[in-house]
Amino acid sequence: MARSLWTGSLSFGLVNVPVQLSSAVRDVGIHFRQLHAKTHRPVDVKRFCSAEDVEVQYRDVAHGYELDDNVVIVTDEDLETVEPRKTRTIEIEAFVPLSGVDPAYFNHPYVLLPIGDSEGTLRAYQLLVEVMATTDRAALGRFVMRTKEYLVLVRAREGRLSLVTLLWHDEVRESTGIAPAGRAKKAAVEQTVALIEELSVDWDPSRYEDRHRERLASVIERKRKGGTVKAPKPEREPAATPDLMAALEQSLAKMKLEGLSKQELLERAADEDVDGRSNMSRDELMEALS
Amino acid sequence: MPRSIFNATICFGLVNVPIKLHTATDNKTVSFREVHESDGAPLEHRRVDPESGDEVDFGDIVKGYEISEGEFVELSKEEVKAAAGDRTKTIPIEEFVPAADIDPIYWAKTYHLGPREGGEDAYKALQKALEQTKRAGIGRMTFHDREYLVAVRALEGVLGLHTLHFADEVVDAGEFDLSEPQRGPSQREVKLAASLIDTLSDDFTPEKYDDSYRERVLKMIEAKAKGKQIVRSEPDEPAEESDLFAALQASVKGVKG
Numbered sequence: 001m002a003r004s005l006w007t008g009s010l011s012f013g014l015v016n017v018p019v020q021l022s023s024a025v026r027d028v029g030i031h032f033r034q035l036h037a038k039t040h041r042p043v044d045v046k047r048f049c050s051a052e053d054v055e056v057q058y059r060d061v062a063h064g065y066e067l068d069d070n071v072v073i074v075t076d077e078d079l080e081t082v083e084p085r086k087t088r089t090i091e092i093e094a095f096v097p098l099s100g101v102d103p104a105y106f107n108h109p110y111v112l113l114p115i116g117d118s119e120g121t122l123r124a125y126q127l128l129v130e131v132m133a134t135t136d137r138a139a140l141g142r143f144v145m146r147t148k149e150y151l152v153l154v155r156a157r158e159g160r161l162s163l164v165t166l167l168w169h170d171e172v173r174e175s176t177g178i179a180p181a182g183r184a185k186k187a188a189v190e191q192t193v194a195l196i197e198e199l200s201v202d203w204d205p206s207r208y209e210d211r212h213r214e215r216l217a218s219v220i221e222r223k224r225k226g227g228t229v230k231a232p233k234p235e236r237e238p239a240a241t242p243d244l245m246a247a248l249e250q251s252l253a254k255m256k257l258e259g260l261s262k263q264e265l266l267e268r269a270a271d272e273d274v275d276g277r278s279n280m281s282r283d284e285l286m287e288a289l290s
Numbered sequence: 291m292p293r294s295i296f297n298a299t300i301c302f303g304l305v306n307v308p309i310k311l312h313t314a315t316d317n318k319t320v321s322f323r324e325v326h327e328s329d330g331a332p333l334e335h336r337r338v339d340p341e342s343g344d345e346v347d348f349g350d351i352v353k354g355y356e357i358s359e360g361e362f363v364e365l366s367k368e369e370v371k372a373a374a375g376d377r378t379k380t381i382p383i384e385e386f387v388p389a390a391d392i393d394p395i396y397w398a399k400t401y402h403l404g405p406r407e408g409g410e411d412a413y414k415a416l417q418k419a420l421e422q423t424k425r426a427g428i429g430r431m432t433f434h435d436r437e438y439l440v441a442v443r444a445l446e447g448v449l450g451l452h453t454l455h456f457a458d459e460v461v462d463a464g465e466f467d468l469s470e471p472q473r474g475p476s477q478r479e480v481k482l483a484a485s486l487i488d489t490l491s492d493d494f495t496p497e498k499y500d501d502s503y504r505e506r507v508l509k510m511i512e513a514k515a516k517g518k519q520i521v522r523s524e525p526d527e528p529a530e531e532s533d534l535f536a537a538l539q540a541s542v543k544g545v546k547g
Binding site: 012013014015022023024025026027028030032033034035036037038039040041042043044045046047048049050051052056060061062063064065066067068070071072073074075078079081082083092093094095096097098099100101102103104105106109111113114117119120122123124126127128130131132134135137139140142144147148149151153155157158159160162164166167168169170171172173175177178179180182183184185188189191192193195196197199200201202203205206208209210211212215216218219220223224229230231232233234235236237238239240241242244247248250251252254255 | 292297298299301302303304305306307308312313314315316317318319320322323324325326327328329330331332333334335336337338339340341346350351352353354355356357362363364365368369370371372373374375376377378379380383384385386387388390391392393394395396397400402403404405406407408409410411412413414415416417418419420422423425427428430432436437439445446447448449450452454455456457458459460461463466467468469470471472473474475479480483484486487490491492493494496497499500501502503504506507509510511512514515534537538540541542544
């Protein structure tokens with residue numbers, strides 16, 4: 001069972017459901033320790049006062065905030081004084097269309113689960129799951145975790161309540177000045193749409209593996225066996241496509257050929273009178289036809 | 291024009307679109323420096339050899355992967371880099387998926403893409419075509435020696451790039467145990483709850499919500515800088531609701547009234 005990061009209640013109108021929050025993503029990355037190259041031992045990281053050059057214990061650490069060239073020292077007790085009042089509740093304020101929230105706002109995903117086995121809690125939780133599953137809206141609310149206030153979306157996902165924290169509006173930048181001037185050419189857009197359609201598949205996240213993690217694991221394995229590891233030569237950046245329409249047309253032509261069987265490619269080659277076609281491989285046929 | 295942080299070329303079909311990457315999000319949480327409580331001096335994190343107590347230079351640090359207690363496989367910075375692969379300059383896009391089908395759980399961090407010289411026409415065509423088809427291009431990007439799964443999609447007038455979580459990072463719903471109530475919610479309760487959703491329906495207008503906590507922290511810091519006394523207020527505790535139907539009914543009345 002995943003660790004709960006926060007407990008409190010989800011407040012929907014006058015209905016309160018006691019819930020706990022767990023992360024919906026886990027860290028599966030490969031982690032390293034910092035070793036001293038000479039002694040091969042892990043190093044410790046210690047805090048030192050930059051003025052006195054002495055080690056500082058954790059209990060003697062305060063938070064410093066730079067304000068007009070001065071450092072204001074803030075303690076945990078100071079921060080507690082400004083903690084929002086309703087610290088144990090996720091208060092739902094509105095129901096918004098999920099499609100109306102740009103993914104740029106999504107921050108971290110969590111799951112909300114009911115606390116305890118009381119019939120009332122379980123029923124209220126299930127009611128929210130059922131009713132949220134029938135709407136394409138998500139509940140917008142806020143809550144406080146540790147010392148930070150979050151704007152969150154709650155919705156039903158796979159029979160449970162899923163919560164995602166959102167960025168605040170001033171944390172999402174405007175894109176002014178980034179796009180190139182002028183409109184796209186209609187013909188180029190049409191051909192790009194056609195190419196996108198050719199390359200379209202269903203979204204199936206299980207098809208994508210973290211190849212970086214796999215490569216890192218294999219680097220570790222080779223080193224463990226006493227082998228050597230060399231970085232691959234960095235690739236050269238390809239040049240920008242000089243003739244967009246030609247590149248789009250060639251891409252589409254290639255896609256169409258790729259969809260043909262070898263027999264169909266041979267027939268196409270016969271139609272176009274390609275020399276030496278009967279001894280060609282599939283790739284050679286495609287090359288000759290494109 | 292905002293500064294870019296990285297240059298690469300998006301490749302799909304035989305089309306190469308040189309782009310630059312711009313940060314699209316900022317974390318505005320009030321952040322503090324660690325200081326020494328007694329004199330307010332900033333703290334330094336130093337790497338120290340645990341036996342000799344001597345400081346260790348960053349240049350003398352290697353990465354150690356612990357294969358068993360106290361036994362490490364050592365990797366130099368170059369060897370760690372080797373795992374980044376060789377596609378460091380391109381963002382190959384092999385396929386396109388309906389953007390709305392990507393569950394919110396998968397989205398990680400967002401960037402804006404700008405065009406580079408010679409790529410303006412292809413940039414504009416791709417942006418418009420993604421907007422029309424409502425699709426996202428799925429590809430890989432190597433950034434700071436790490437390969438990410440990315441989705442390229444049309445934002446308002448620009449191309450956006452989002453890093454995505456890998457499927458094995460997402461916890462299966464089945465791993466979160468859930469007990470079922472003996473009696474499920476009644477039709478009446480579902481109907482009432484649905485009508486509460488209807489009454490509370492609104493568009494998502496992010497500007498309506500401010501991080502009030504951030505504002506209070508900043509005010510408190512200013513007050514403290516002026517030497518004012520800081521006082522704490524007590525949090526409210528909500529009561530658990532026992533009569534689900536009555537609570538729903540009262541909520542709907544409350545909202546409508």
